Amino acid sequence: MATFKPIVFSTKNHIKTDGTTNIKFRLYHNKQSQYIPTEYYIEPSYMNSGGEISSLHPAADLFNYELGEITQKYRKAVLKLGSSRLSNMSCSELRDYIIDASRPDYDFIDFVAFSLKVISETEKHKTAEWYQTSLNSFMWYFGKKKIDARDITRKKIKDWMKQLRKAGQSGKPLKPGAISNYARGLRALYNLCKSEYNDEDYDLIRIPNKPFDKEDIPAYRRMRRNISINDVKAIRDYQSDLKRVNMSRDVFMMMFYLMGININDLYKSNEPVRDRLDYERSKTDTDDNLNNFILSIKIEPELSVLIDKYSSNGFLSDLKRYSNVKNFTKAVNNGLVVISEDLNLPKITTNWARHSWATIARNKAKIHKADVDFCLGHVNNDYKMADIYIDIDYSICDEANRKVLDLLIQN
Numbered sequence: 486m487a488t489f490k491p492i493v494f495s496t497k498n499h500i501k502t503d504g505t506t507n508i509k510f511r512l513y514h515n516k517q518s519q520y521i522p523t524e525y526y527i528e529p530s531y532m533n534s535g536g537e538i539s540s541l542h543p544a545a546d547l548f549n550y551e552l553g554e555i556t557q558k559y560r561k562a563v564l565k566l567g568s569s570r571l572s573n574m575s576c577s578e579l580r581d582y583i584i585d586a587s588r589p590d591y592d593f594i595d596f597v598a599f600s601l602k603v604i605s606e607t608e609k610h611k612t613a614e615w616y617q618t619s620l621n622s623f624m625w626y627f628g629k630k631k632i633d634a635r636d637i638t639r640k641k642i643k644d645w646m647k648q649l650r651k652a653g654q655s656g657k658p659l660k661p662g663a664i665s666n667y668a669r670g671l672r673a674l675y676n677l678c679k680s681e682y683n684d685e686d687y688d689l690i691r692i693p694n695k696p697f698d699k700e701d702i703p704a705y706r707r708m709r710r711n712i713s714i715n716d717v718k719a720i721r722d723y724q725s726d727l728k729r730v731n732m733s734r735d736v737f738m739m740m741f742y743l744m745g746i747n748i749n750d751l752y753k754s755n756e757p758v759r760d761r762l763d764y765e766r767s768k769t770d771t772d773d774n775l776n777n778f779i780l781s782i783k784i785e786p787e788l789s790v791l792i793d794k795y796s797s798n799g800f801l802s803d804l805k806r807y808s809n810v811k812n813f814t815k816a817v818n819n820g821l822v823v824i825s826e827d828l829n830l831p832k833i834t835t836n837w838a839r840h841s842w843a844t845i846a847r848n849k850a851k852i853h854k855a856d857v858d859f860c861l862g863h864v865n866n867d868y869k870m871a872d873i874y875i876d877i878d879y880s881i882c883d884e885a886n887r888k889v890l891d892l893l894i895q896n
Contacts, residue, residue, distance in 0.1 A: 487514040487571065487579060489559050491536040491552050495529035504528055510555065512583070517576035521584060523555065562586040570688055582689070594634040594682055594691060597624060600674045610811070619670025625654050634678050639696045642668070646703075661703035668702040710837045711844040712830060714892050717741060719828050721893065733820025735791050736804065737838050742788035744860045744886050745839030748817065752810040756800035757792075760784045761879075766862045780862045781879045785890055842889060850888040860885050 490513075493499075493506045500506050505526040512519045531542040538548040562583050563571060574582070585591060600620050607613040624630065626645045646668060649659045659667075675697065682691045712720075721738050725731050740746050746754075749767050757763075763781045784792065795803040807813035818834045825833045843861060846852045852860075860882045 487512060487563050489513075489556050491523075491532070491556075492520075493527065493529045493532045500529070501526065508532070508552070510559065512559075512576060512580055514571075514574075514576040514579050519576045519580040521559075521580060523552075525552070558587055559583055566689075573686075594678070596632045596634040596637060596675070596678055597630060599634070599678050599681065603674060603677055615666070615670045616674055619667045620674065622649070622654060622667045623671050634675070634682070634692045635694060637675060637696050638694055639698075642671075642696045665703040668697075672697045672702070710834070710840040712833070712837060712841050714845055714849060716828070716830055717841060717845070718893055719830075720824060720833075723824055723828065725823070725827075727820075727823070729816065730820040730823050732795075732804075733817045734824060735794065736817045737821060737824075737833070737835065739788060739791050740835060740838035741842050742785060742791070742886075742890065743782050744882065744889075745842040746782075747839070748814050748835040749810050751801075752805065752807075752813050754801070757784050779877075781877075781882070782886065783879075783883045785887065787890060787893075845892065846885055846889050849892055850885065852885045852888065856881055856885055 489510050491508055492511050493508055495506065506529055508523045508525040508527055510521040510523065512521060525548065527538065527542065527548070531539045531545075533539055536552075538545045538552070542548065563579070565586075566574075566582070571579070597620065600616065604613050604616045604620070607616065623645060624632070626648055627641075646664055649664045649667065651658060653659045653663075679692045683689065720734055723734050725734070736748070736751070740748065740751060743751065743762065746764070747766065750764050753767065754762055754764050761781050761783055763779050765779050792801065795801050797803055804813065807816060814835060821833045821835070821837075825831065839861070843857055846857050846860065847854060
């Protein structure tokens with residue numbers, strides 16, 4: 486059993502200028518000692534060997550009473566652990582647990598504050614944005630800026646999603662895909678919170694709830710964002726009196742010519758080497774994605790013309806005048822709205838270039854699905870082991886892309 490005893494250190498480096506020193510609790514556990522400071526200070530001579538304040542001190546009774554309360558609080562924390570968990574903990578681990586368990590707010594875990602911290606530390610803008618919108622929706626439903634993680638129950642998640650089906654923050658019902666997106670974002674934050682505050686090794690479960698275990702999150706169905714070959718041709722041949730709209734047209738076509746490159750990767754891309762643009766998809770550029778590979782795309786003549794057009798002062802310098810990719814994407818999408826309306830097309834965004842290339846490659850150019858996946862930079866889990874041994878052959882991408890681009894030339 487762990488024991489506690491109030492002590493003071495009387496050596497010079499522990500004595501303050503007024504002659505007092507901090508009263509600490511010595512924790513003894515598993516033949517080791519650790520010390521927990523208190524808010525109390527006293528002259529060393531008033532502390533006796535038994536850990537009590539001498540009656541000579543004018544506030545001895547009050548000191549001893551409050552030190553006794555601290556002792557009981559620490560003992561209660563240890564008793565809550567149970568003997569099996571206690572025996573597996575080192576003295577320093579027990580000390581940290583006792584300090585945490587003694588905090589006034591220990592029984593309140595602010596899920597919102599934790600989530601905001603995660604969001605602020607999330608490097609990927611899109612992921613941070615996803616977390617934030619999911620959290621905002623839940624806070625709106627809860628009507629609070631502070632939410633105890635242990636108040637998040639299966640029923641509350643179910644009621645929240647039911648409300649979103651009726652009306653969200655905008656006052657309009659949300660589609661199943663949007664509800665799924667919010668629920669998955671909130672679930673990710675909740676699981677991170679549980680991982681932070683629960684210690685499975687010592688069975689210290691401060692957040693026991695499993696609100697997402699049984700509640701069915703609506704299946705996420707990715708909306709198809711593809712247009713036909715003739716629609717791509719129409720965009721390619723579109724002309725506007727507005728320079729910014731023509732820029733949007735050209736960016737869309739560059740993304741299409743680059744096998745549906747993400748606009749973030751286009752914006753950040755470096756100058757091609759030996760007529761090839763090499764990049765690693767930023768969407769999958771994370772520490773846990775060990776199977777990523779560099780994509781290398783041949784600069785075809787159609788693309789070369791557009792690169793030259795927007796590289797008056799370095800590679801794509803005319804596009805990179807936008808201060809960041811967010812502003813760049815917004816400008817391109819605004820222009821694509823105009824083009825969509827003029828050509829009587831669905832409301833197209835930059836994502837449509839990627840979806841359209843993939844659809845045309847599979848359905849019209851008859852390229853095998855595995856090769857389409859490869860061209861898009863997807864990691865195929867079915868062939869992970871084979872990929873370790875097989876060198877990357879970019880000619881597969883070159884041939885596939887050329888087949889797709891040739892379809893734009895045909896009448």
